[in-house]
Amino acid sequence: MRPLFADPKTDFVFKRIFGTEEHKPLLVALLNGLLELDEAHRVVEVELLSAEQRPKVQELKYSIVDVKCTDARGTHYVVEMQVLNVEGFEKRVVYNVAKAYTGQLDAGQTYPDLDDVIGVTICDFELWPQREAPRVPMLSRWRMQEQHGGARGLGQLQFVFLELPKYDASRPPRTVVEKWAYFFREASNLEMVPEVLAEQPFRDALEAARAAGFTEEEWDAYIRAGMALQDERGALSLARKQGLQEGRQEGLQEGRQEGLQEGRQEGLRAMRTALYELLRQRGLSPGAQQQARVEGCEDLSTLQRWLVQALTATSATDALR
Template identity: 85%
Template sequence: MRPLFADPKTDFVFKKLFGTEEHKPLLMALLNGLLELDEAHRVVGVELLSPEQRPPVQELMNSIVDVKCVDARGTRYVVEMQVLNVEGFEKRVVYNVAKAYTSQLQRGQRYPDLDDVIGVTVCDFELWPRKQAPHVPMLSRWSMQEQHGGVRGLGQLQFVFLELPKYDTRRPPRTAVEKWAYFFREADNLEMVPEVLAEQPFRDALEAARTAGFTEEEWDAYIRAGMAIQDERGALSLARREGKAEGRAEGLQEGLQEGLQEGIQKGKEEGLRAMRASLRQLLRQRGLTWGPQEEARLEGCTDLGTLQRWLVQALTAASATEALA
């Protein structure tokens, strides 16, 4: 039985809600809410940028999905939904925003033509753990400042993070930021439109995520996206669990540090095997065949991030060769 609303954290639903012309008002509402813009500075129009604007370094593309747009004032936005905390995540976010900034400049243009870029990232994990001091709130904003006096400047690149696990579940959401956090966390568990999300734009977001309106093809795409996330999560969990177990066993004989490193390596190998198996299964389910060249490429890959990217690409690729590009 289908849930009433689909999970907005999955690739398919996030793109449907925030990456299509039909639902551009939702993207603007999300930006206005997470940037906490007042009436005079609200985003009132956006233009979705083509996929060609994305960074060409594929090994750094570990996010579930990103949407790029530019508003009427020229400010550009890189909006991401990140489900898993993968290695190098913060560097990848900085790279994406910096790339969106530098790629504006074409031959013959000048530096004054560059527009500001703001990266907006929704994380389904704690990027800065609550137990860590100093405390970083659920919604955090980052920009450059002079280190001696704290004067802010060089604001051409800015970063906004919404860490969903930091949402306070002990009380109903009150602010727009809290309501967006509640929407992302709980949408697929709701059995009705709750009163706290009965107003715009949250009601429209729930209506767009209502599974009754999905075609069979859209429902299949949604299920595949959810399976891919679970496979990736399982592979990473297995690698960590096996690594810890092997580390404890080896540590009894050769010392904790050496055993832990070897355990982590073994766990990584197990995770790689699990990821390869998931990718082969998905290709078979989609009826995509692969030959010796693709099999050798798959078996020879030793990077979890690359396998994760291939798994996401396999959801929509027309061939196995395209999936492993």
């Protein structure tokens, strides 16, 4: 039996709500809400960029979904939903935004032609854990700052993060930001339209996610996206357990230097096995050169990085770059 509303954090539903011409007003509302723009500076219209206009970035296929657009003033936005916390995530966000910035220049254009780019990232995990100081709020904004006097400048690249686990579920949402966080967290669990989301634009967002409105093909695509995400999460979990826990535990149990070395080697072997298995499942058979590189690698973090890259690589060479 279908739920009342599909999960807006999945690839298919996120793009259905915020990445189509039909629902562009919802993308405008999301941007205005998370950017907390005043009336004089609110986004009033956006143009969705075609696939050809989007920068090519290697990333996890199902755990990162994005919509790229530009507003009437020329500001570009990279709006992303990040489900899994992976190694180097912050660097990937900066790279993606910087790529969107530099990708504006065509032959014959000059630097003054560059428009600002703002990255808006919704995280289904704590990027900056609340237990660590200084505490970063649920909605945070980042830009460059002069370190001596604190002056803000170089605002061509800006970053906005909404960390969903930091939402205070002990009370109903009050602000626009809290209502968007509530929508992303709870939509798939709702059995009716709650009063706090009965107003626009949240009601329209729920209607776009209403499962009864999906065709059979769309519902199948949604189910497949959810299964792929679970597979991704399981592959990462397996690699970490095999490569980090089993190997190190084996060495610790020995209590001797020989045992530690043996445990480390066991961890390396487990990580290599997981990498080979993932490449096999994706039909990316490594050649002799790639196998020699894997077998010769003695660094667990490098093997883990290759495993993550293998999730979306188009060849064994790309996976082991």
